[in-house]
Amino acid sequence: MTTGSLLPTLIIVLGAIGVYLLLPHRLGRAKPRSVHIAGAALTALGVLGFLFSIMEPPSTPTPDAHFYIAGAFFYVFSASALGSAVMTIVSRNPIHSALWFAGVILSSAGLFLLAGAQFLAAGTVIVYAGAIVVMFLFVIMLAQMEGRAMYDRASRSPGTAVFTCFLILWSLVYCLGSLATRPTSEPVEATHQPPLIAGQNFAEHYRLAEGSSTKAVVDRVYRPTSAAQTAEGLEKPDVAGLGEALYTDHLLTVELAGSLLFAALIAAIVIANPKRSLRTDEPELAESDA
Amino acid sequence: MTDLLTIDYLRDYLLVGAALFALGMLGFLSRRNLIVMFLSAEMMLQGTALSLVALSRYHGNWNGQIFTIVILTVAASEAAIALALIMVLYNRRSSLDITLWRELREEAAPDVVPAIEEAAAAELIDATAGPETYPKLTPAGLEPEHPIQPWTERRR
Numbered sequence: 001m002t003t004g005s006l007l008p009t010l011i012i013v014l015g016a017i018g019v020y021l022l023l024p025h026r027l028g029r030a031k032p033r034s035v036h037i038a039g040a041a042l043t044a045l046g047v048l049g050f051l052f053s054i055m056e057p058p059s060t061p062t063p064d065a066h067f068y069i070a071g072a073f074f075y076v077f078s079a080s081a082l083g084s085a086v087m088t089i090v091s092r093n094p095i096h097s098a099l100w101f102a103g104v105i106l107s108s109a110g111l112f113l114l115a116g117a118q119f120l121a122a123g124t125v126i127v128y129a130g131a132i133v134v135m136f137l138f139v140i141m142l143a144q145m146e147g148r149a150m151y152d153r154a155s156r157s158p159g160t161a162v163f164t165c166f167l168i169l170w171s172l173v174y175c176l177g178s179l180a181t182r183p184t185s186e187p188v189e190a191t192h193q194p195p196l197i198a199g200q201n202f203a204e205h206y207r208l209a210e211g212s213s214t215k216a217v218v219d220r221v222y223r224p225t226s227a228a229q230t231a232e233g234l235e236k237p238d239v240a241g242l243g244e245a246l247y248t249d250h251l252l253t254v255e256l257a258g259s260l261l262f263a264a265l266i267a268a269i270v271i272a273n274p275k276r277s278l279r280t281d282e283p284e285l286a287e288s289d290a
Numbered sequence: 291m292t293d294l295l296t297i298d299y300l301r302d303y304l305l306v307g308a309a310l311f312a313l314g315m316l317g318f319l320s321r322r323n324l325i326v327m328f329l330s331a332e333m334m335l336q337g338t339a340l341s342l343v344a345l346s347r348y349h350g351n352w353n354g355q356i357f358t359i360v361i362l363t364v365a366a367s368e369a370a371i372a373l374a375l376i377m378v379l380y381n382r383r384s385s386l387d388i389t390l391w392r393e394l395r396e397e398a399a400p401d402v403v404p405a406i407e408e409a410a411a412a413e414l415i416d417a418t419a420g421p422e423t424y425p426k427l428t429p430a431g432l433e434p435e436h437p438i439q440p441w442t443e444r445r446r
């Protein structure tokens with residue numbers, strides 16, 4: 001391990017200790033206020049360190065105002081997403097958890113917008129924040145009218161869970177740190193070199209090589225109906241392009257998603273309906289059967 | 291115009307997605323409330339969706355966004371079925387505690403958890419009053435006859 005990967009490890013360990021201190025006690029004991037403050041400080045350090053030292057700021061040859069504004073919004077949305085995620089899992093009150101989860105959803109909808117997925121940003125806000133979180137709140141209020149329960153103030157083996165999850169995070173960070181920024185093979189005829197900065201440039205690069213297996217895969221994946229740009233190199237409008245790709249290349253997916261929603265609807269009705277007992281000596285049941 | 295989403299930027303998106311995934315997994319493993327567990331599962335899905343959207347932009351191609359639409363569908367179906375299951379489980383035990391349903395595991399599986407749980411049950415009565423404790427009232431008077439039939443196991 002080099003010194004370059006020492007700092008991410010340190011930051012992830014800091015975050016892990018902070019989240020462990022913030023989680024409810026294993027046996028439901030009350031944690032003193034100083035532990036909460038220390039945990040919050042360590043977690044904030046971990047999140048900020050994650051944002052500003054693990055993620056290197058992207059480099060462009062000529063940074064302009066658009067670039068700086070997009071970068072600033074990216075950091076704001078990422079920070080609020082990660083902070084809300086931590087608050088979701090350490091909140092003692094499940095209602096607060098659900099509201100912080102809505103914060104995670106809104107922040108990641110902002111990140112979707114930055115990545116140029118306007119339709120998905122709107123869809124996520126409507127489906128998650130508008131429907132799912134409200135349903136969760138409804139169930140919480142239906143089931144927990146008496147307030148905070150004992151099992152919300154205790155957690156299941158928090159030490160092991162924190163170790164496992166932050167180990168996974170560390171491995172993912174370690175793998176992403178060595179993302180290939182160069183193509184792995186040279187094309188046979190490289191007449192012109194496009195600036196190799198985005199995935200589509202890589203695809204163009206590989207397409208130049210005749211008869212390689214990568215070219216076959218790339219030609220199959222990069223169909224003109226699925227591409228984000230027209231043949232003239234213009235950006236397709238978001239919803240129109242997404243609809244074109246969805247209803248030409250992925251028509252079967254739409255059908256399957258519809259069938260899945262239908263099956264889930266039936267399943268929810270069947271499961272949630274209060275079933276009557278199958279005893280035949282119940283007078284009302286015998287009555288309704290007749 | 292060159293695309294802003296270069297590979298450095300893609301790595302940042304993937305890192306945020308990975309962090310959301312890990313935090314959701316932590317919530318799913320360590321919390322005991324059924325609803326918070328399902329919220330954490332949705333958070334894991336959200337981290338995956340973020341990675342897919344970034345990859346879609348990076349490759350200049352809509353496939354990642356279509357994957358995300360499928361994830362949205364699956365999340366909605368999952369939420370509907372999960373809430374139905376939670377309501378049924380709550381009606382059976384009058385509690386959202388996941389540890390009440392431990393006997394659903396295999397018969398022959400080693401029983402590791404109960405030692406912790408018994409200790410937890412024994413020590414749950416807080417001696418010291420902290421910000422997270424509530425007073426316990428001593429029961430007084432006769433216990434009224436339970437009006438609900440036991441086989442329904444419902445409280446109300």
